[in-house]
Amino acid sequence: MEDIDVFRTTSTRTAPDPARIAEFAAHINQSKNPVLVYGGDIARSDGWDEGIALAETVNAPVWNGPFSERISFPENHPLFKDALPAAIGPLSKALQGHDLVVVIGAPVFRYYPWVAGDYLPTGATLLQITDSPYEAAKAVVGDSLVSDSKLAMIELSKLITPRNSQPQPTTKPTSTPEILEDIKYPLTAKQLFAVLSVHVPEDYILVQESPSNIPELSRSRLGTICKPDSYYTMGSGGLGWDMPAAVGLAFAEKWSGRNRPVIVIMGDGSFQYSPQAIWTAVQHGLHITIVVPKNEEYGILKSFALLEETPNVPGLDLPGIDIVSLAKGYGAKAHFADKAEDIQDLFKKALGNNGVTVIEVPIDKHIHALLDD
Known part of the structure; x- marks a missing residue:
């Protein structure tokens, strides 16, 4: 029997549903004070530049998700905040003042110790973009979209109205x-x-x-x-x-x-x-x-x-x-x-x-x- 070449390829990226991504963009455009939470999916999808572009378009602060296994946003960027605490009450407290939490490429959320509190600040809603149907299904709060992070951010950036106010300089200390x-x-x-x-x-x-x-x-x-x-x-x-x-x-x-x-x-x-x-x-x-x-x-x-x-x-x-x-x-x-x-x-x-x-x-x-x- 002669050899048969069985090499084949498979695409693993999932593009966002057009109707759902438009709905998410509308929520972001209507938000008075949104905040972004980035996770490891962005890094795995090679979405570093797209994450920067989205944050600058929305002009929103960026947090790392709790216990993030990768860093997907430059930590010397003026919009970068810090890593979110891995407990319910303290995490909600860190996001106070924001009416919309947009989580991209991260679970909602990784918690470690039990510290009671609300999942989100009073009056806030949450949108999640994840490449994992499992993470979308087990999110404790919010609405989810299953999609590759990079592809979703590309589409979001086309639909979001830029906010022009200037970000404040980063406060993360790096001097020694x-x-x-x-x-x-x-x-x-x-x-x-x-x-x-x-x-x-x-x-x-x-x-x-x-x-x-x-x-x-x-x-x-x-x-x-x-x-x-x-x-x-x-x-x-x-x-x-x-x-x-x-x-x-x-x-x-x-x-x-x-x-x-x-x-x-x-x-x-x-x-x-x-x-x-x-x-x-x-x-x-x-x-x-x-x-x-x-x-x-x-x-x-x-x-x-x-x-x-x-x-x-x-x-x-x-x-x-x-x-x-x-x-x-x-x-x-x-x-x-x-x-x-x-x-x-x-x-x-x-x-x-x-x-x-x-x-x-x-x-x-x-x-x-x-x-x-």
Whole structure:
């Protein structure tokens, strides 16, 4: 029997229903004070530019959806606000003053702790555009349209009347000098990310799995994402995804010739879930720099315990783990550094040289509020 070529292709994009997209555009045009919430579908649909164009046409602030696995809008843009809190009451409070919430490419919504409240501010309505029928079906509030995010935003932009008032400058801090004054040791997470930001390159990929330090990271220069396809993390809170994902991303950078360095911020608790990914990266000669803020505890779960008024939960301390030895055992270059100048030097060298480097940095053990104010 002769061979048969069975190679075939399938389109996976779904265009928006014309009547439904026109209805959504009419709601946006009638809104007095709309707000946009962007999610990972936009990044996956290659809709970075279209998301910017839509936000500027509507002249509405843009929030990242709670626990967003990708960043789909430049965080240095004047219209960017922040990441929405992952709880019902605080999320609704963050959106107060808006009469229309337009969610594109994100679930409605990802929640973590139970904090009572209204799903939306009083008088507000919600529109959702998602490529997932499942997410549309389980949205807790609002009307949904199943469509590819990029295609939907292209059509919306044709139907929306531009709003011409000028946006206010962004308030997201990205400077580092004042943070590094009068340093005491061990460093705080905020100081560590400021130290790393001194030598952050123009183009890089950031992968993070350090849940208790996300607010400090996102407010640093390192964590301020300004270019498309530059940020990856787990959707919601499933630990163990990011280290193998970083290996896949490093493969893609190598094979595509882009060769952007992959920077991983990995908590010492998260590090324990998939450390064998380091071996794979070493064996394939990939370029990955892993920085491990080590507080010897599951800080995010201690924060959760404080919120639930159940402190001193057993099993959340992680003393005696030697990150450097573990990394060396998998073949990586590994270092312990606790002083700012040493961290900067090692980080700069790791970014400039190929291979896998792991830098273990002790940080303070302060337990933060679970919901950042």
